[in-house]
Amino acid sequence: MRYFVAVVTHRSFRRAAAELNVSQPPLTRQIQQLEEILGVRLLERNSRGITLTAAGDSFYADARNILALVDQGATRANAIGQGQMGRIDVGVFGSAIFDLIPRIVLAFREAFPDVEVSLHTMSREEQVKALVERRIDVGFNRFFSDYPGLFWQTIASQRMLAAVPTVHPLARRASLSLRDLDQQPIIFYPPIERPGGFSNFLLRMLHERSVAVHIAQNVEDVITAISLVSIGLGIALGVDSVRNLNIPGVTYVPFTEQDAATFDLCLINRADDHMPILEEFVRTAKVVGLGAVDAA
Known part of the structure; x- marks a missing residue:
């Protein structure tokens, strides 16, 4: 098919053979075999070179499209194999979605714009569960522990802070200690x-310091918690990225240096997953995470 397109493009067997770096007899045989396969005559030779039959004219247009698709497919397969194209499904949760994860995604998209x-x-x-079932490729979370077949690594650490109703007396303080939360309503x-999870870790911290815990509300996510803080229902604890809310x-x-707890953000993926595209994503996450630590 490529030989046929070259002959038609140059309107000459000789020029086509030179471009394809083959001699003329094999090129002629290739065109004859193509005509035998199709059962029609595609080319007519004359003193001015070659002309296309009606069947040849139709097949030429289709052949160019088919070869373009083949080239496109080869390019796409190579790009996916090199980690430059494809799709990554990412599981996210918590306050990192307000800061670090968007920066990771942006940096990755700038380097690999064809990867969704x-x-x-x-x-x-x-x-x-989604990682084990291969419904996602990578996850971000805190307080991850070992799980068969999964690999995790810390990419950033963030300091704890308190979200306080602006009208609350503690909102005027430059910093807080955990003891300041004694008897305070906490979301x-x-x-x-x-x-x-995060809540259980906080409870242990408060109990270790003999802080009387007043549970104002249990909620599913940080957005709901901070929204309840805004109406004065209580105080919520989080990490630096919550400031973006x-x-x-x-x-x-x-919090004061004495009570300045830090929380690791982990990247989790399958231990046997070595897709180039995923390895590039992990590398980008580590670079952005390291930058966040340096900035802190």
């Missing part, structure tokens, strides 16, 4: 009934 990055909001348990997320009526106050 699809974000899916999932809890840690949902991310683990927990995710629900404390869910083991191994610029909701009226909320003041963000850091």
Whole structure:
């Protein structure tokens, strides 16, 4: 088919043979075999070179389109194999979606504009299940522990802060200690009934310091928690990236050095997944995460 297109494009067997770097007899045989396969005559030779039959004219247009698709397919396959094209499904949850994850996605898209990055909001348990079932390629979460077949690594650490109603006396403080939260209404997320998460870690911290915990509300996510802070329902604890939730009526106050806990953000993926595109995404996440740590 490529030989046929070359002959028609140059209107000459001799010029086509020179371009294809073959001698004329094999080129002629290739065209004859093509005509035998199709059962029609495609070319007519004359003193001025060659002309197309009606069948040849039709087949020439189709042949060019087919070869273009073949080239396009080869280019796309090579790009996917080199990690320059394709799709990555990412599980996300928590406050990192307000800062670090968007910066990771932006940096990756700038480097690989032909790769689609699809974000899916999932809890840690949902991310683990989706990774095992291969419905997502990578997840972001905190407090991850070892799980068979999954690999995790810390890409950034963020300091804890308090989201306080602006009208609350504690909102005027430059910094807080955990003891300042004694008897204060606190909004927990995710629900404390869910083991191994942010809320349970906070409860342990407060109990270790003999802080009397007043649970004002259990909610599913940080957006709901900060929204409840804005109407004065209580105080919520989070990490630096929560500041990007610029909701009226909320003041963000850091903790003293003594109580300045930090929380790791983990990237989780399948241990046996070595797709070039995924390896590039992980590399970008680590670079952006390192930059966030340096900036802090």
